[in-house]
Amino acid sequence: MNVSEYYREPIQKVMNELEVTQQGLTDYEVRSRHKKYGYNELRESKPKSAMIIFLEQFKDFLVIILMVAALISVFLGEVESSIVIWVVIILNAILGTVQQIKAEKSLDSLKEMAAPIARVLRDGQVAEIPSKEVVVGDILLLDAGDFISADGRIFESHSLQINESSLTGESLPIQKMVNVIHDQEVALGDKTNMVFSGSFVTNGRGKAIVTSIGMETEIGKIANLLDNAKEKKTPLQVSLEDFGKRLAIGIIVICLIIFALDILRGRELVDSFMFAVSLAVAAIPEALSSIVTIVLAFGTQKMAKENAIVRKLHAVESLGSISVICSDKTGTLTQNKMNVQKLYVSEKVVQHDQLHLDNKVHHKLMHLALLCNNSVTFEEKEIGDPTEIALVRMGNQYNIDELNIREMYKRFGEVPFDSTRKLMSTVNRVGDRYIMITKGAVDVLLSRLVKIENAQGVSNISKQQIEAIKQANNKFSNEGLRVLAFAYKEVKSLGISLRDEMDLTFVGLVAMMDPPRVESRQAVADCIKAGIKPVMITGDHKITAAAIAKQIGILKDPSEAIEGKEIEHLSDKELRDKVQNISVYARVSPEHKIRIVKAWQDKGNVVAMTGDGVNDGPALKQADIGVAMGIMGTEVAKDASSMVLTDDNFSTIVKAISNGRSLYANIKNAIKFLLSGNTGAILVVLYATLFALPAPFAPVHLLFINLLTDSLPAIAIGLEPHNKKLMDEKPRNIDESLLNKKFVSQVGMEGLIIAAVTIIAFQIGLATGDSMVATTMAFATLCLSRLFHGFNCRSDESIFKIGLFSNLTVWIAFLIGFVLLNIVLIVGLFDVAILSRSQLLMVYGLAIVPLIIIQVDRLFFVRNRD
Numbered sequence: 001m002n003v004s005e006y007y008r009e010p011i012q013k014v015m016n017e018l019e020v021t022q023q024g025l026t027d028y029e030v031r032s033r034h035k036k037y038g039y040n041e042l043r044e045s046k047p048k049s050a051m052i053i054f055l056e057q058f059k060d061f062l063v064i065i066l067m068v069a070a071l072i073s074v075f076l077g078e079v080e081s082s083i084v085i086w087v088v089i090i091l092n093a094i095l096g097t098v099q100q101i102k103a104e105k106s107l108d109s110l111k112e113m114a115a116p117i118a119r120v121l122r123d124g125q126v127a128e129i130p131s132k133e134v135v136v137g138d139i140l141l142l143d144a145g146d147f148i149s150a151d152g153r154i155f156e157s158h159s160l161q162i163n164e165s166s167l168t169g170e171s172l173p174i175q176k177m178v179n180v181i182h183d184q185e186v187a188l189g190d191k192t193n194m195v196f197s198g199s200f201v202t203n204g205r206g207k208a209i210v211t212s213i214g215m216e217t218e219i220g221k222i223a224n225l226l227d228n229a230k231e232k233k234t235p236l237q238v239s240l241e242d243f244g245k246r247l248a249i250g251i252i253v254i255c256l257i258i259f260a261l262d263i264l265r266g267r268e269l270v271d272s273f274m275f276a277v278s279l280a281v282a283a284i285p286e287a288l289s290s291i292v293t294i295v296l297a298f299g300t301q302k303m304a305k306e307n308a309i310v311r312k313l314h315a316v317e318s319l320g321s322i323s324v325i326c327s328d329k330t331g332t333l334t335q336n337k338m339n340v341q342k343l344y345v346s347e348k349v350v351q352h353d354q355l356h357l358d359n360k361v362h363h364k365l366m367h368l369a370l371l372c373n374n375s376v377t378f379e380e381k382e383i384g385d386p387t388e389i390a391l392v393r394m395g396n397q398y399n400i401d402e403l404n405i406r407e408m409y410k411r412f413g414e415v416p417f418d419s420t421r422k423l424m425s426t427v428n429r430v431g432d433r434y435i436m437i438t439k440g441a442v443d444v445l446l447s448r449l450v451k452i453e454n455a456q457g458v459s460n461i462s463k464q465q466i467e468a469i470k471q472a473n474n475k476f477s478n479e480g481l482r483v484l485a486f487a488y489k490e491v492k493s494l495g496i497s498l499r500d501e502m503d504l505t506f507v508g509l510v511a512m513m514d515p516p517r518v519e520s521r522q523a524v525a526d527c528i529k530a531g532i533k534p535v536m537i538t539g540d541h542k543i544t545a546a547a548i549a550k551q552i553g554i555l556k557d558p559s560e561a562i563e564g565k566e567i568e569h570l571s572d573k574e575l576r577d578k579v580q581n582i583s584v585y586a587r588v589s590p591e592h593k594i595r596i597v598k599a600w601q602d603k604g605n606v607v608a609m610t611g612d613g614v615n616d617g618p619a620l621k622q623a624d625i626g627v628a629m630g631i632m633g634t635e636v637a638k639d640a641s642s643m644v645l646t647d648d649n650f651s652t653i654v655k656a657i658s659n660g661r662s663l664y665a666n667i668k669n670a671i672k673f674l675l676s677g678n679t680g681a682i683l684v685v686l687y688a689t690l691f692a693l694p695a696p697f698a699p700v701h702l703l704f705i706n707l708l709t710d711s712l713p714a715i716a717i718g719l720e721p722h723n724k725k726l727m728d729e730k731p732r733n734i735d736e737s738l739l740n741k742k743f744v745s746q747v748g749m750e751g752l753i754i755a756a757v758t759i760i761a762f763q764i765g766l767a768t769g770d771s772m773v774a775t776t777m778a779f780a781t782l783c784l785s786r787l788f789h790g791f792n793c794r795s796d797e798s799i800f801k802i803g804l805f806s807n808l809t810v811w812i813a814f815l816i817g818f819v820l821l822n823i824v825l826i827v828g829l830f831d832v833a834i835l836s837r838s839q840l841l842m843v844y845g846l847a848i849v850p851l852i853i854i855q856v857d858r859l860f861f862v863r864n865r866d
Contacts, residue, residue, distance in 0.1 A: 024121035033135040040213035057093035152208030159204030168539035175419030187587040225618035295718030315642035319660020321606040329538035338390035345508035372437040451505040480547025481511035523651035531730035542586035564588035593619035673793035677786040679751025712813035713790035784847035798858040
């Protein structure tokens with residue numbers, strides 16, 4: 001028999017198949033089954049060692065470029081510079097190693113979810129054993145509060161309710177039964193005659209035959225998916241790798257050309273080689289990798305203050321590329337607590353906040369809801385079944401305390417809720433009478449009604465009134481509401497039984513749901529405005545999911561909602577073709593979630609996936625950005641995610657996306673600052689080579705600029721304040737290279753302007769006849785013009801439009817660089833000549849020219865060009 005089909009088979013057939021009786025297994029059978037099936041534990045693939053992970057950090061192309069720069073620095077005799085570069089490389093590698101090791105702990109958290117102790121029946125005796133020793137065929141004994149340690153087929157159920165939210169995403173406990181389910185395809189949440197490892201008993205008791213253990217359980221399948229799910233590189237990682245390769249090729253080509261030209265001109269081989277190497281040093285942005293890391297780290301601190309904790313640093317910038325958000329429903333888009341929404345009383349539909357307690361029937365319905373109810377609120381704690389808690393919360397809304405009501409109308413008897421009859425009844429004393437109150441499913445209670453109470457009093461119920469109740473129930477159900485019916489009758493005896501639940505007087509219907517968060521609708525609207533497709537993926541029922549999705553703006557047309565079983569019949573290609581037209585997925589399994597995420601990714605989208613349960617783990621890992629819930633989320637979900645929301649709120653994701661877009665723009669501007677400055681240096685070296693002039697810079701000058709005066713302004717640019725305008729734009733294309741045509745042209749033009757003023761300073765220095773004065777003036781002009789250029793790189797707009805002093809860190813970075821440069825010039829450090837006052841003023845005047853030219857262009861000409 002296929003393990004997944006035990007729900008379709010009678011109990012006796014399952015027992016025969018597994019060769020077990022209701023007395024349980026013998027010790028001999030347990031030992032033989034341990035040999036056959038192994039132990040009830042989750043396996044995992046052998047993890048990489050910390051050293052292997054550390055060494056893998058050096059595979060990045062930009063890191064290779066930095067290592068080459070470090071070796072070149074040693075070759076040039078600049079040992080100190082080489083040490084600085086190696087420190088940066090090693091620190092980045094350590095940071096990456098620590099992050100990756102943390103991310104590999106998902107399966108450890110899955111193991112911790114297994115129940116440590118299981119109660120089983122062996123040789124007719126109850127035994128408590130470690131869950132690891134549970135075997136296929138064991139008889140599990142289940143009581144309220146127990147964690148379930150293996151998958152099994154239920155053969156005895158007494159009001160058994162099990163919370164499977166971590167596996168299915170459905171927030172309400174599942175009523176369990178014994179009966180065979182004949183449907184061919186049944187979602188996990190609808191296998192009501194099965195129990196699953198990782199869930200827990202909330203009410204009642206029962207017995208189950210263990211059918212699967214370890215990796216064969218549903219949680220084991222999730223562990224396998226989690227182990228196999230691949231994390232994708234972020235768009236910035238992809239762009240930087242592409243940029244690094246293209247930069248390396250460009251540098252090699254230019255250096256070879258310079259080297260060849262020098263040899264052709266008769267220059268010494270060693271001198272030609274050293275000159276080409278100095279050009280390579282000028283071209284390599286040594287600080288780039290560390291600056292990106294630092295800017296991302298600052299960005300994560302800001303996001304943490306806004307309830308979004310980023311676990312994987314480079315994932316921050318992926319937020320700006322997100323084009324699809326696949327969100328769980330319960331607790332993320334909704335409040336994760338049942339609330340009464342509507343009532344049907346006195347033959348009218350009434351909103352939850354429009355009851356009139358001076359109305360006799362309204363008053364009676366409120367009291368019935370609180371009396372036929374076992375939940376309580378105590379010191380802000382809510383204890384009991386979620387639907388009953390919703391009724392208590394309704395009473396609190398009208399300042400009615402359930403404990404006071406129950407004290408006033410004492411209970412003398414109860415017939416507990418049963419999943420078969422779908423009813424609960426209590427007997428309470430009202431004055432000198434005893435009233436039996438019955439609540440339950442509308443379809444069950446309707447056949448037991450003989451009277452109805454309305455504004456005119458109590459009368460025999462008519463067919464028209466029954467039809468009206470059915471219509472109200474259907475309307476509520478179609479809106480995704482969970483409906484309870486309330487009725488009563490006077491009894492003479494306190495000892496009520498199932499036979500007494502007849503000949504009842506109908507009072508009303510109470511309809512409830514887990515309502516949307518207040519801010520969800522606006523957050524969804526903001527997503528759509530920003531070109532992001534919001535999608536709901538939930539284990540809940542289709543009607544409930546569609547109702548919530550429609551309220552908050554995710555669902556426009558009912559045809560956009562499907563169930564997981566429909567996905568089963570679609571090939572990957574068919575799902576990929578259909579995925580853009582689906583906004584709601586209900587009753588889905590972990591495998592479905594991964595397929596949905598992959599389908600969107602295959603269409604070129606950057607996908608965010610939210611979740612809180614074990615069942616969400618694989619999809620969270622597969623998504624470009626996995627977002628776990630911090631309050632309700634399991635450790636498995638958190639470990640598999642890139643980001644954790646401390647408020648479990650969908651709107652926080654939208655804020656994080658906005659921050660991510662700004663952060664990416666800032667990083668891009670920081671990279672533009674570094675590259676345009678380096679381009680200027682390259683063009684100056686090319687100019688000197690083509691015209692057979694002395695070297696305009698010593699290698700130490702270039703390293704001073706790249707490692708010291710460039711780093712702080714680049715970091716400051718990365719801290720530019722949040723730009724709200726970016727959320728009016730579409731998500732950037734994941735395939736768009738960092739070095740696109742517009743970016744390259746800006747870098748080239750700005751580098752050319754910086755090069756021009758540096759060449760002028762160099763020629764003025766050469767006119768003095770002292771080549772050291774020339775190199776000093778070129779170095780000082782290049783360095784200072786790059787510091788001024790930091791203001792240009794804050795934005796594509798003029799600094800006068802975005803606010804000259806809106807980013808004070810840029811000013812601080814400029815002043816530090818300016819002071820360091822002047823110390824070098826005044827003291828005469830790093831092979832520089834002492835410049836005269838007029839030469840210094842010439843350097844200052846030339847260095848500010850690029851800032852003036854670019855700002856005038858942005859103020860008066862950019863709009864006309866666009």
